[in-house]
Amino acid sequence: MKTLFASLSLLFSFTIFAQDLSDKAQIEVTLNNYIDGFYQGDTTKLKAALKPRLYKFGYWKSKKTGNYEYYKQLTYENALKMAQKNKEEGNIRTETKMRSVKVLEISNHIAAAKVTGAWGLDYMLLSKDDGKWMIEQVIWEGPFEDKFKEEEKTTTYYLIRHAEKDRSDKSNKDPHLTEAGKKRAENWANAFGDVKFDMVYSTNYNRTKETAMPTAKAHDVEITYYDPNAMNPKAFKEATKGKTVLIVGHSNTTPMFTNALLGSAKYDYMADDNNSNLYMVTITGDSKTSTLLKVN
Numbered sequence: 001m002k003t004l005f006a007s008l009s010l011l012f013s014f015t016i017f018a019q020d021l022s023d024k025a026q027i028e029v030t031l032n033n034y035i036d037g038f039y040q041g042d043t044t045k046l047k048a049a050l051k052p053r054l055y056k057f058g059y060w061k062s063k064k065t066g067n068y069e070y071y072k073q074l075t076y077e078n079a080l081k082m083a084q085k086n087k088e089e090g091n092i093r094t095e096t097k098m099r100s101v102k103v104l105e106i107s108n109h110i111a112a113a114k115v116t117g118a119w120g121l122d123y124m125l126l127s128k129d130d131g132k133w134m135i136e137q138v139i140w141e142g143p144f145e146d147k148f149k150e151e152e153k154t155t156t157y158y159l160i161r162h163a164e165k166d167r168s169d170k171s172n173k174d175p176h177l178t179e180a181g182k183k184r185a186e187n188w189a190n191a192f193g194d195v196k197f198d199m200v201y202s203t204n205y206n207r208t209k210e211t212a213m214p215t216a217k218a219h220d221v222e223i224t225y226y227d228p229n230a231m232n233p234k235a236f237k238e239a240t241k242g243k244t245v246l247i248v249g250h251s252n253t254t255p256m257f258t259n260a261l262l263g264s265a266k267y268d269y270m271a272d273d274n275n276s277n278l279y280m281v282t283i284t285g286d287s288k289t290s291t292l293l294k295v296n
Helices: 002-008 012-039 043-049 076-088 179-191 206-218 233-239 253-262
Strands: 050-061 068-074 100-106 110-117 120-129 132-142 154-161 199-202 223-225 244-249 277-284 287-294
Touching (some): 012 076, 012 110, 012 120, 012 132, 043 132, 050 076, 050 120, 068 076, 154 253, 179 206, 233 253, 244 253, 253 277
Parallel strands (some): 154 244, 199 223
Antiparallel strands (some): 050 068, 110 120, 154 277
16 A cells, blocks of 8 residues: 555556556466465355456376376366465465466566466466456466475566766766756666565765665665675676566666676666666576667
């Protein structure tokens, strides 16, 4: 509720941006409701996760033959009955070892995800209606195998340039932010309201530190200072593996840092009057993806 009220105070573009950032978190809630529905026999959570037109089917590995055999479709109604039966028979789990959720891709109206549960592995498709992500289709295989327990860690980087700086004194090499810059720094913190940052990095300049500070405070994270000219991308990625990280830099260093994380020269320098680019990089194993948003 606090995040909702904070979002209402932003400009329209920031509201849209915050909504975009919250999609992953919303989907993860739906996926966890799906697991809890079956683990805890909680039909309320299951109803919150599944669309009534659910189409779910799977493959079960035979102990005798070692082959996967088709397992019939599970309808929405039967899914609820299964959850209720689990509760009535006391088959309730608080399992954490055989439990994980992972958002694979998010588009405008659809998304793909992966769930590991006691039964095995599910791949699912979701859709978004009235701002709510729910599960449309599921294909699964079981039983659970130990190889599922170690999900590859996903690292997410958000890279931005410092906000508007004071340009009144051309001889000042370390200016502070202008009032517009301070407002933008606060807007970044609000826009990032649904992101849980583990680490915040900034170059050691007034304009970058002042841009990073509102977000760092909001997440109770100390700012770590870095020298973009002395960064070892491999060591940096290892030190931040599995974390969600904000990196504040400059018009030249921010795109180049993004390229270093990706291992490819994808982005050019930012224009000197551009303080609105957001580069998002996601790394899981050998998979590296990036998105560039412009937040005015």
